Amino acid sequence: METLTQLQRRYNDLRKEAVRLAGTTKDLSQRAATYYHLYEDSGRNHIFPLIAAHGALWARGYFAFGMKLGKLLSWQYAFSPQRRTQQLDALENFAEAFREVNRRVCVETYTTYHFTKQHGNHPLATKLVRPELRTALCRLHESNQAGIELDDTAKREIFEVHFRDEQATVVDPSITQAVADFRWPTMRSLALMPAVRFAYFPRGRWLQFWKFDRQVERIAHGLQAFDIAAAAGWQHVEQKLAHYQVLPTTFFANSHAHFAGLRNEILATA
Numbered sequence: 001m002e003t004l005t006q007l008q009r010r011y012n013d014l015r016k017e018a019v020r021l022a023g024t025t026k027d028l029s030q031r032a033a034t035y036y037h038l039y040e041d042s043g044r045n046h047i048f049p050l051i052a053a054h055g056a057l058w059a060r061g062y063f064a065f066g067m068k069l070g071k072l073l074s075w076q077y078a079f080s081p082q083r084r085t086q087q088l089d090a091l092e093n094f095a096e097a098f099r100e101v102n103r104r105v106c107v108e109t110y111t112t113y114h115f116t117k118q119h120g121n122h123p124l125a126t127k128l129v130r131p132e133l134r135t136a137l138c139r140l141h142e143s144n145q146a147g148i149e150l151d152d153t154a155k156r157e158i159f160e161v162h163f164r165d166e167q168a169t170v171v172d173p174s175i176t177q178a179v180a181d182f183r184w185p186t187m188r189s190l191a192l193m194p195a196v197r198f199a200y201f202p203r204g205r206w207l208q209f210w211k212f213d214r215q216v217e218r219i220a221h222g223l224q225a226f227d228i229a230a231a232a233g234w235q236h237v238e239q240k241l242a243h244y245q246v247l248p249t250t251f252f253a254n255s256h257a258h259f260a261g262l263r264n265e266i267l268a269t270a
Contacts (some may be wrong), residue, residue: 002119005007007119007122007124007127007128008128010118011115013038013133014110014114015107017110018106018107018108018114019107020266021034021263021267022034022104023103025096025105026099028056029092029246029247031103031106032211033055033255034058034110034259035050035052035053035106035109036238037091037114037212037256040259041113041144042113043143043147043151045143045144047100047155047158047159047226047229048158049109049113049158050229050234050237050238051159051225051237052109053207053223054198054199054237054240055102056102056106057244057246057247058196058199058244059240061244063095063098063099067095069187069190074087075185079154084266089179089263090182090183091182093181093186098190101171105170105171107164108169108170109162111136112129112137116129116138116141117141119262120137120138120141130169132165133162136157136158136161136162137156137162139154144213153232155242156226156227156230159223160226163222165220167218168215179213191208192209192211193209193210193212195207195208195209196208196209196225198225198240198254199240199241200229200237201232202228202232207221207225209221
């Protein structure tokens with residue numbers, strides 16, 4: 001049986017792999033394909049990465065809109081070019097902080113998924129993966145190994161455990177810091193009130209945030225995003241990834257082969 005040192009080494013190796021697969025904050029296609037791999041590898045039981053892929057791709061358009069709006073509102077500083085430049089730079093830094101959150105979530109999701117797939121039943125696994133998350137992920141792996149697709153109730157339970165974990169450990173600390181650092185009150189208020197509409201949402205449905213920096217609001221809307229997806233059907237949610245026009249045609253032709261080729265290419269480079 002592996003020692004804790006050996007487990008830590010394996011965890012670190014997986015995390016290094018995850019960092020490379022998640023790419024930079026701008027590598028949306030690569031990151032969405034990595035998210036989808038986790039969903040597909042789980043026997044389509046791990047819903048969190050599927051919805052996270054939608055989140056990453058949807059945010060591309062939202063950030064582009066935010067930067068255009070920021071440039072328009074920055075004319076309030078027309079008589080102070082230096083101040084205008086500072087505020088636009090601050091807006092870009094704020095957006096980059098949010099993109100970095102998504103990248104880090106991808107890294108952690110990939111690492112914990114594959115670590116628990118390989119070592120989840122090791123008695124020391126909870127030294128590296130929080131106990132409740134380990135239990136939820138092992139439930140995924142056991143179902144997948146048995147060739148069982150979980151019902152939506154079970155999928156939601158696992159989704160909620162994973163979602164709450166990443167909100168508490170990755171998202172909340174990062175967003176709290178980003179908001180504190182962003183000192184443009186008008187744009188900060190607007191940025192924290194997105195109307196989120198993923199491609200799989202039915203016509204006329206969106207999730208309106210009023211204070212995105214409040215963890216309780218993010219969790220409530222995240223669970224609603226799951227419920228909307230379950231009602232729409234998982235195949236529909238998968239197909240709607242094409243709506244964002246970011247993922248290549250090779251992904252939709254054969255997502256498994258696309259990720260395998262992508263992974264080999266990325267990990268082959270030093």
